[in-house]
Amino acid sequence: MTENAQSSAGAVSGVEIVLDHVSKTYPGQKTPAVADVSMTIPAGEIVVFVGPSGSGKTTTMRMINRLIEPTTGKITIGGKDALSLDANKLRQSIGYAIQQGGLFPHMTVAQNIAVVPKLLKWDRSRITARVTELLDLVGLDPDQFADRYPRQLSGGQQQRVGVARALAADPPVLLMDEPFGAVDPITRGLLQDELMQLQAEMRKTIVFVTHDFGEAVKLGDRIAVLGEQSRILQYDTPEAILANPANDTVAGFVGQGASLQQLNLMRVRDVDIEDRPTAHEGDSPAEFAARIDDWGVILDARDRPIRWTDRAHLDGAASLKNVGLPLGELVTTASTLQDALEAILAERNASTVVTGPRGRYAGVVTIETLIDAIRAMRDQHRGDPPIAEAGLVVNSTVEPVADVDSPSR
Numbered sequence: 544m545t546e547n548a549q550s551s552a553g554a555v556s557g558v559e560i561v562l563d564h565v566s567k568t569y570p571g572q573k574t575p576a577v578a579d580v581s582m583t584i585p586a587g588e589i590v591v592f593v594g595p596s597g598s599g600k601t602t603t604m605r606m607i608n609r610l611i612e613p614t615t616g617k618i619t620i621g622g623k624d625a626l627s628l629d630a631n632k633l634r635q636s637i638g639y640a641i642q643q644g645g646l647f648p649h650m651t652v653a654q655n656i657a658v659v660p661k662l663l664k665w666d667r668s669r670i671t672a673r674v675t676e677l678l679d680l681v682g683l684d685p686d687q688f689a690d691r692y693p694r695q696l697s698g699g700q701q702q703r704v705g706v707a708r709a710l711a712a713d714p715p716v717l718l719m720d721e722p723f724g725a726v727d728p729i730t731r732g733l734l735q736d737e738l739m740q741l742q743a744e745m746r747k748t749i750v751f752v753t754h755d756f757g758e759a760v761k762l763g764d765r766i767a768v769l770g771e772q773s774r775i776l777q778y779d780t781p782e783a784i785l786a787n788p789a790n791d792t793v794a795g796f797v798g799q800g801a802s803l804q805q806l807n808l809m810r811v812r813d814v815d816i817e818d819r820p821t822a823h824e825g826d827s828p829a830e831f832a833a834r835i836d837d838w839g840v841i842l843d844a845r846d847r848p849i850r851w852t853d854r855a856h857l858d859g860a861a862s863l864k865n866v867g868l869p870l871g872e873l874v875t876t877a878s879t880l881q882d883a884l885e886a887i888l889a890e891r892n893a894s895t896v897v898t899g900p901r902g903r904y905a906g907v908v909t910i911e912t913l914i915d916a917i918r919a920m921r922d923q924h925r926g927d928p929p930i931a932e933a934g935l936v937v938n939s940t941v942e943p944v945a946d947v948d949s950p951s952r
């Protein structure tokens with residue numbers, strides 16, 4: 544996460560996780576699936592495990608909540624020895640989200656979210672209030688979604704419910720195993736943005752597994768590139784890994800998109816977000832027109848942007864209810880500059896509207912701002928060795944890692 548993001552962030556609620564010489568050999572296997580992994584996952588950070596299929600990412604992650612018991616080694620969570628705790632209690636204190644949400648099909652959305660609070664014997668009114676709060680937090684209208692069944696939701700909505708369920712009892716640690724692996728790239732980008740947005744407030748410790756290096760760069764405060772048997776090939780910030788891959792195998796993961804990944808490192812909140820006049824649908828069109836130079840944004844009752852409008856649209860309008868035009872693709876303050884650039888290009892506009900927590904209007908980012916940021920980034924990296932010299936180009940000696948970039952298994 545950038546310095547800027549840190550300064551606008553909430554207090555850390557996560558705790559440190561330490562893996563100390565942890566190994567796992569599955570019954571009947573001769574070689575370990577995970578061999579002697581030691582790493583410290585700092586409190587309040589997102590650490591992404593990335594590596595080829597079968598490298599042991601899931602096994603390593605599941606040993607943290609003891610869905611898989613380590614064969615040897617020690618794990619501490621917030622200073623407590625995880626292996627000496629009651630495994631059920633431990634799991635209730637760790638959020639867990641998986642691909643496609645992993646929802647129980649016979650339970651409603653509300654019942655799915657309430658699973659852990661119920662196990663913890665919260666009273667009914669507290670559970671109902673928490674379910675409503677969480678649905679709101681993950682961008683689903685509680686009135687509309689609480690009583691639906693998972694099959695009545697889109698893939699992206701299921702993933703959101705999966706995240707809400709993982710957050711239900713406000714655990715300090717979240718384990719996320721390819722939680723956005725089964726949705727289309729646009730929804731995936733949105734879900735990633737929302738997770739970043741949530742994390743800026745929550746500052747939990749999140750361990751995130753993915754095959755997708757771009758996703759790792761976008762989400763990770765740190766990335767652990769894992770090789771066979773979960774051997775840690777490199778464990779560092781995305782910036783450091785992009786600039787200096789530890790060896791050819793890591794360079795293979797980073798791939799040829801390395802220079803473009805730089806755009807994935809900067810966030811919309813790191814650049815100048817400009818303001819535009821705003822009004823709610825119940826406000827006076829004439830009064831709004833008087834405040835508009837170029838164009839303005841109409842907000843709904845929850846301050847979420849719904850349409851844009853200029854003075855010509857407002858001329859003679861009786862109300863702001865139906866005037867203006869839809870906004871098209873929006874970005875959030877947590878979106879990357881790459882996302883913002885894509886949104887602007889997709890809409891063929893000179894700017895795109897930015898939303899903050901819970902989809903509230905935050906301002907606009909313009910193409911000029913993006914171009915300035917890209918120039919500054921280029922100037923900053925002018926002294927760096929060319930990409931090829933830095934070893935960022937996949938060369939023929941690198942083992943093929945065919946599925947590393949595929950969005951799902």
Ligand SMILES: Nc1ncnc2c1ncn2[C@@H]1O[C@H](COP(=O)(O)OP(=O)(O)OP(=O)(O)O)[C@@H](O)[C@H]1O
Nearest residue numbers: 569570572576594595596597598599600601602603
């Ligand atoms: N229950 C099991 N019994 C035996 N071997 C297993 C079991 N689960 C996983 N393995 C093996 O352990 C190794 C690591 O698997 P794991 O699922 O942790 O890898 P991964 O990196 O998460 O892979 P993917 O990205 O494909 O999910 C693989 O060789 C796998 O076949």
